Amino acid sequence: MNTLRTLSLLLILVSTTQAQITSFLSVAGRDVVNDQNEVVKLRGINMDGYFWAWDWDQNLHNDYADASDIRFLDSLGANAIRLCLNYNYFATNDGFDYIDRYLTWCDTVGIYVLLDMHVVPQGNGIFTNPAAQQQLIDIWQGIAERYAAREVVLGYDLMNEPWPGDSALWYTYANRLIDSIRVIDPGHIIMVENTLDGELFEVINEPNILYSYHDYSPFAVTHAAADWVGDTPMPADYGYPGDVLSGTEWLTYSEDQPYWTTSRATWQPWDSGNLIVPAGADFAYAKPNVYGNVGDVYYDDMTASRNGVAHAVYNGGAEQESSSQSGQPAVWSFYTSGSHSGAWSTLAHSGSRSLRISGTQDGWGVWGQGGWVLTTPFLRVSGGDTLRVTGYMRAPGINGGGASLGFDYMSGIFEHYDRQHLRDDIERYVSWSAAHTLPIWCGEFGCMSAAPDSSQENLVRDKIAVMNEAGLGWAMWSYRAPQPPSFTLFYDDSVDVPLTRVIADGFAGATWPNAIQDLTIAHEGADVLLAWSALPGAASYTIYASPVYSLDLNAYTIIGNSVTSGFRHVNGLGPAMQFYLVTAHYE
Known part of the structure; x- marks a missing residue:
């Protein structure tokens, strides 16, 4: 039968x-x-x-x-x-x-x-x-x-x-x-x-x-x-199973960056020149930074490059407001070792906003980016890469201090999942x-x-x-x-x-002990390749397809037959969703 x-x-x-x-x-x-x-x-x-x-x-x-x-x-x-x-x-x-x-x-x-x-x-x-x-x-x-x-x-x-x-x-x-x-x-x-x-x-x-x-x-x-967990979208770089970024650690800063040690009363272009990424770095981000008595220093319109290829500095013009901290610039966070302060300024080179660091005493202040696994603001780097950051700065009150725009380097913490x-x-x-x-x-x-x-x-x-x-x-x-x-x-x-x-x-309580699914689906060009576990005693299989899901077999069209547990649907890859069913025939 x-x-x-x-x-x-x-x-x-x-x-x-x-x-x-x-x-x-x-x-x-x-x-x-x-x-x-x-x-x-x-x-x-x-x-x-x-x-x-x-x-x-x-x-x-x-x-x-x-x-x-x-x-x-x-x-x-x-x-x-x-x-x-x-x-x-x-x-x-x-x-x-x-x-x-x-x-x-x-x-x-x-x-x-x-x-x-x-x-x-x-x-x-x-x-x-x-x-x-x-x-x-x-x-x-x-x-x-x-x-x-x-x-x-x-x-x-x-x-x-x-x-x-x-x-x-x-x-x-x-x-x-x-x-x-x-x-x-x-x-x-x-x-x-x-x-x-x-x-x-x-x-x-x-x-x-x-x-x-x-x-x-x-x-x-x-x-x-x-795109709802922070100021920047999460990356889509990490797969499972595999090595996954679970955090970052600060490594060092660009010690080879130049500094302004004299005042600039008007907006002036800044160019860091070529900065070499140290060994062990996985990420970098642009960092406005000062030390000592600098008065007020402003930063705007920042851009970067890696090995000569342009890379946008996220919110480099400081125009975007943070989604989680009202009145603060998106992505940027201020840190200081002393009395320096940071502000989201309305004095701008272009647009309506810039970053400001103020300080007249010893110590330092920086604007930094990123954190944890929100790596979209970061540049992916490797030791030996050449980085460069440009922008505009205004520093009318430097008096015994220095102002710069360089990079911080981070090492990634990866776990195998x-x-x-x-x-x-x-x-x-x-x-x-x-x-x-x-x-x-x-x-x-x-x-x-x-x-x-x-x-x-x-x-x-x-x-x-x-x-x-x-x-x-x-x-x-x-x-x-x-x-x-x-x-x-x-x-x-x-x-x-x-x-x-x-x-x-x-x-149904499955535990997939071998982590292998019966079905595999792949495509080569416009063809769709189907494979399934052979059923003992099955003499042949009929393959059906439909652009809509249904519990009714009559909603599907026969696209072919096979005596093996596989089938190539020629030109089956199209712009619409495709649903497949297979019937097994027993003699």
Whole structure:
């Protein structure tokens, strides 16, 4: 008899729909269990709901997803979502209506919903603002009152990524929130996150607490090309597995730079001449610097070159304001050994701004760039390279001091990231859980699609693998984004197929012991090469393709047949997304 089996090369298409939820979840030792005391491994995804868009669109969260998205997640095997909430939703009944829709959709297919307060009044300023603290307490009490009897609610995630500076402030307030919820809802799980600086948890002396951490290591890979983490975009230079920049250390400065030791009353051009990069340097950045009595020195319109090739100095004209420090120039930070001061001046050679250093006593002052892994302002260099920096300076009051514009040199701190490193990264959480017999859960992890080559799929796969090995639950960040690059399965209505396959396997508990996926996809010119693991006993395969994803085989077109576990789709590489299915035929 000729039998047929459908393989999904890119997506797991077998429905795993569960019955409607009829059991509350609770904490038992290190596990989450249902009413029958069966362990439930919560594996899911964040539904961020475009929480960040509230300031300019108060309705966008309502368009983020619908019932078909929840059915799709169910078909992949998810059993939980982390629904991100913005406190502003609850100024009206919109917040409750929003939650109600997700609970209805998820209850139907058996997916639990964690309610996550992702944006709180005053942000991290809430810890010193009693009115904001009470506002959040009132919101949580309203949520608890409405949903105390709903089994589909996994629990309440009190606050996303708290960062009070002093962790004691967070745990003091977290206990207030817990007490206020427990008065109304004594049954649901309450989730407490550790502080954003990564400290281990403080034990909460209450039952039914689930402890949550977020894991975005290695940051230079997971946040490749991210433009919201600082004044400059993250680089997209580092892949996984591989050597990844985890920090920088100051090495030295350009000791061969010239100095002005006499005054210049008007703007004058500056040229450092050729400066030789010392051995051990990986990065360099332009550095305005002075020593001694210089009065006021101004710097503007800075540019650089490496081995004769021009290289822009980021914010070299000092026109851009910092995204994180109001009234300060982007990227630039001032440092001094004495009484010198730095200012973002309105006296400019061109435009409207410049950098100023002022000082009349001994010591030094500098404007420096960069920091940690935000390496976009830096020049990549090697020992022996020739650097040059030019610009304009004005120094009308030099009297026994000197002013210059040169470079600082940095050495990179690199770590080799592979699956074992990822195990090591979470070991402290796993050990804490074992020591206290308390459960932990990874509420966020993921990787930007801008990471090189297949880094996104590789890293997400290995993070899921080590968490599944350790018996942890998790929720990937996140489901949908308006456009790439991002962390998500969907960009508007286009699915990231390789990532979707990885997470579907992860929902099923995969650990990929050999870190090898069945499917490989490559292209040569306009051809697409497909390969998959041969199925024992299969006589032949039929290959289908479609520009849209569907669970219905009739939506696909046959593009060929093969008696081997591979196929070349001639001219298959085009501008549109392509979805492939393979059916296996048995004699």
